[in-house]
Amino acid sequence: MGGVDEDEEGEVVFSDEVLRAMPVATEMGELGPEDMQVNGLDISQQQILLARGYRVFLTRGQLYEVQIAARETTKTPWSVCVRRLMDIYFDRQTLAMGKATSHGFSNNPARKTLNQEVIQAIxxxxxxxxxxxxxxxxxxxxxxxxxxxRKAFLKQLQANSTTVYTL
Structure with missing residues (x-):
């Protein structure tokens, strides 16, 4: 398919040639509505790299939504950006049971380090x-x-049950 294949799990794998030609979010700057179209064609679903050197992808439209959320906050836009990016790459349960790095101590051995390629790209x-x-x-x-x-997840679990949960 010209530089695009699938691995054993059915995941899309891009060739190095395709990756070099792919747009990169770190090199794009702030996007606007005009950046979602080219010659009248919708390109909001175009796959882009989050950062060069990492095989971490999102769509142009997702990046635009992250940037809008960051612009709309008055406190720390970069913090909102990090949280919205995490929402793209991780589901709630993974976040609830995850930790930022492999360093440090956790009372719960079930807590796993989040995908470090994604965290490093963020x-x-x-x-x-x-x-x-x-x-x-x-x-x-x-x-x-x-x-x-984790706190919100626990609260939701406890609201739906009489069993006390700890994560």
Whole structure:
């Protein structure tokens, strides 16, 4: 199919040639509605790389939605950006049972480190768009978002049951 194949699990795999030609979010800047069309054609579903050097993809439309959410906040736009990107790549249960890095201690051995290629790509994108944001800042937001998701997940489980859950 010209540089695009599927692996054993049915996942789409792009050749290095296709990856080099693919648009990269870190190199795009801020998107607007005009960036969702070319010659009248909708390109919002076009696959793009989040950051060069990582095989982490999203659509042009998803990136636009992340940027809109970040622009609409008054506090820390980059933090909203990190959280919205995490929502794209991880479901709620994965976030609830996840942790930002393999470092540190968890009382629950079931907590797994989130996919580090995705986390590193999010860090690269965030740093490229926001001066003065460092890996430790993004790790903190990821850890807080996992904690917040875990608390909400627990609350929802306990509201639907008489059993007491701990994550």
């Amino acid at each position: 860090k690269a994108y965030t740093a490229s768009q926001n001066e003065g944001v460092f890996d430790k800042d993004v790790n903190y937001v990821v850890a807080c978002y996992c904690r917040d998701t």
